[in-house]
Amino acid sequence: MAILQTTALTKSFGGLTAVRDVSIAVAEREVHAIIGPNGAGKSTMVNLLTGQIPPTSGKVTFEGRDITGLRPDRISKIGIGRSFQRTNVFPTFTCLENCWLAAQSRMRHSFRFFRRAERYASCGERAERALELCGLTHRRDTAAADMSYGEQRQLEIGMMLATEPRFLVLDEPMAGMGKEESGKVVALLRDLARSYPLVLVEHDMDAVFSIADTLTVMVNGTVIASGPLDEVRDSTAVQEAYLGDGEEDY
Numbered sequence: 001m002a003i004l005q006t007t008a009l010t011k012s013f014g015g016l017t018a019v020r021d022v023s024i025a026v027a028e029r030e031v032h033a034i035i036g037p038n039g040a041g042k043s044t045m046v047n048l049l050t051g052q053i054p055p056t057s058g059k060v061t062f063e064g065r066d067i068t069g070l071r072p073d074r075i076s077k078i079g080i081g082r083s084f085q086r087t088n089v090f091p092t093f094t095c096l097e098n099c100w101l102a103a104q105s106r107m108r109h110s111f112r113f114f115r116r117a118e119r120y121a122s123c124g125e126r127a128e129r130a131l132e133l134c135g136l137t138h139r140r141d142t143a144a145a146d147m148s149y150g151e152q153r154q155l156e157i158g159m160m161l162a163t164e165p166r167f168l169v170l171d172e173p174m175a176g177m178g179k180e181e182s183g184k185v186v187a188l189l190r191d192l193a194r195s196y197p198l199v200l201v202e203h204d205m206d207a208v209f210s211i212a213d214t215l216t217v218m219v220n221g222t223v224i225a226s227g228p229l230d231e232v233r234d235s236t237a238v239q240e241a242y243l244g245d246g247e248e249d250y
């Protein structure tokens with residue numbers, strides 16, 4: 001059964017339709033990658049799934065519940081975690097503090113604690129667990145600014161995990177990384193894929209092909225192919241439309 005599903009999802013910006021009639025379904029334990037050339041509508045899809053923008057038409061359901069048009073904080077609380085294309089960490093805060101803040105953002109009244117001590121402890125536990133999950137326990141007390149770019153992206157994944165999501169949406173988690181750094185993130189994503197269903201938007205095709213179960217290929221806002229990785233990767237339509245001439249761009 002699908003955990004996350006879109007039905008005829010469409011988003012227009014004035015005269016431009018960035019996402020047109022997209023219907024995808026992501027099952028339990030599935031890594032669903034969305035690929036496509038620049039301007040294909042991938043980021044718009046991510047923004048529609050996580051509530052950053054409302055759709056023009058169509059529907060998004062999560063665990064059978066209609067979440068279309070809900071605000072990002074509601075969607076986060078419902079259990080969909082999102083990482084951003086650009087690093088969102090607080091540079092002067094330590095890794096633990098960054099994760100602590102993210103954990104706290106999920107609390108109902110972030111700054112008006114009823115049982116302050118209990119909530120504090122619970123955020124601390126979540127933060128420590130998130131650091132462990134993203135492989136940064138050894139950097140617990142290091143300020144984000146003192147870490148490499150790759151580690152900061154890793155921390156951002158930790159911050160997403162500190163919100164205790166049940167589903168992950170990752171927007172170009174390998175962007176701007178060197179080979180060694182992206183190798184680490186690929187390993188991390190493989191680990192996470194054992195526990196979370198996830199949607200991954202990524203330009204690094206080696207990474208996508210090594211992690212994804214399902215591939216959706218978008219061109220100009222439209223899905224041109226979607227299905228099991230091997231079938232879609234090797235389909236002529238995809239080779240011609242995307243992986244052919246444009247491959248060197250990635």
Ligand SMILES: Nc1ncnc2c1ncn2[C@@H]1O[C@H](COP(=O)(O)OP(=O)(O)OP(=O)(O)O)[C@@H](O)[C@H]1O
Pocket residue numbers: 013016017018036037038039040041042043044045
């Ligand atoms: N807020 C917006 N207002 C107007 N047009 C937008 C907006 N956001 C995206 N677009 C347009 O929608 C189209 C799809 O953009 P989108 O960023 O979703 O593509 P993408 O596949 O993520 O591209 P990239 O790989 O370059 O990130 C583009 O033509 C873009 O210019």
